[in-house]
Amino acid sequence: MNQDRRRFLLSASVLVAGAVGTARASAPGPMRALKPMLPAQSIAPTLTPTPPALVKPALFAQARAAMERHPQIINRQRMALVDFAAPSSDPRLHIVNLLDGTATSYLVAHGSGSDPDHSGWLEHFSNAPGSNASCAGAFLTADPYVGKHGASQRLIGLDPTNSNALSRAIVLHGAWYAEPAVASVRGKLGRSQGCFAVGDSVKAQVMAQLGQGSLIYAAKLVA
Template identity: 35%
Template sequence: MVLRVKASALLISLPISLVTLPLQAATFFFNVASTPLLAPSALHHQLKQLAPQATPEALHMAAEALSCADPSAERLAVIDYSLPSSEPRMWVFDLHQNELLFEELVSHGQGSGDALAETFSNTPNSHQTSLGLFRTMNSYYGRNGYSLRLDGLEPEVNDLAFDRAIVIHGADYVSEDFIDQTGRLGRSQGCPAVRADVTYPLINSLKEEQYVFAYYPDEEWLATSTFLNCGTESQLAQR
C-alpha cells in the first residue's frame, strides 16, 4: 500500500530547514510493507492443495496450531500418527513458496505401539512419542548421526522433548525394505525417525525456528491443547 501525504499537512512537525523548501518539491511517499498472514481456513486450504492425500483432520489441526503460534511461519512439517507406520505420514511444506517439499515415512516410539501408534506421553524413559506443536532448533551430529533438536511448545504434552532428546534423525529401520520384511517400520525411543536417504535435506529444510506438528485424534489433547484452543491470540508470547 502506498500513502501520499502533502508536506503542507506535516509542516508543524518538520524541522525549520525543511519548511523553507519549495512546497512542490516536498511531496513524501511512505511505503508500508507487510507479510500476509494466513487465517486457519486459508492455511488449511493451502495444505490440502499441496498434500491432497493427507488426512484432512490432521491438516486442519496443524493449520489451527500454526495460525495460533506463528501465522507468518515459513516451513511446517505435519506428522499424522493416526496412520500406520507402513504408510507415508509426514509432510513438509514450504508455506512461502507454496510447495510440498517431502512426503515421507516416519517412525514412532517403541512404547507407543507396534504398526500403529496408540499411546503417547511426555514422560522420560517411556520411549513413547509426543503429540502437539514443536519448534525446531539447531541441527547437530549425535549417536544417531545428523539430527535436529525439537522444542516442545505444549505444557505437559511435549515440553520435555528437549530433555528427553526427542529429535528428528535418520534410521535404517525406516525403509520400504524393513516394511517388506516386518509389515511395519522399526521403532525409535520416541523420536520421529526418517529414511536415512532424506535425513540431510529434510533436516536442513526444517532447522532453526520452523515447526513440526504431530497429530493423533486423542480427545483430551484436542480439547485442551494450548494451540488448538487459543482463538485468534498467540500463546507463544507466554513462553
C-alpha cells in the first residue's frame, strides 16, 4: 500500500469515528414521565370546620359526625341543624352552607307530646308511634309530596332515636302556627304532631335549600 492510500484510509477512519461520537453526544436521553396537571374543578371543595355564630359548636360537631356516619346523605355541602334547647319563639332551625360557613335561620315548631303544657320549650323526645312528640337524631330528606299541609317533604330517621320517623309520618311541612307573627303575639309557636313545622311563608324556601339527600340533625344540648 502506497503512502497516499495509507493517508486516505487514516483520514477516513478519523472522520467516521468523529461522526459516531457526535451522534452519540447529540442523541436524546431517556424520556421522563411528567406528572399530569389536575384541572381546577377536580379539586374537592374545603368544608368549613367552624360553625356559624348562631350555631352551638357542640351541636355543629355532632351534626358533622352524623354526616360522616351516614353515607346515605349525598348532599355534603349543606345541612340543617335544629337546636331544641332553644324555645320555639327563637329561630332554631339553622341551614348551614358548609362551603362558606354561612347560615339561614328559621322558626320551627316541636311536637305537642314533647311539650304537654305548651310552655314553648321542648321537654323530652319520643320515637314511639302515637306520642305526637318530636324525635332526635339524624334525618335524611326524602321525596316531596302534597298532603294535608300542602307541599311537604318526607324524612327518614337514620338513628335508633328516630327510626320510626317514616312510619310515624314525621315530615317537614308548613303551618300557620309557625309564623313569626304567632311567636310575636303569643311568645311561642303552636305545636305539631312531632313534625318539623315551619312557617307557610318560608316553607318553599326551606325545602328548596335542602332538597333531597340532605341532613337534618335535631338535638337538645343543654350545655
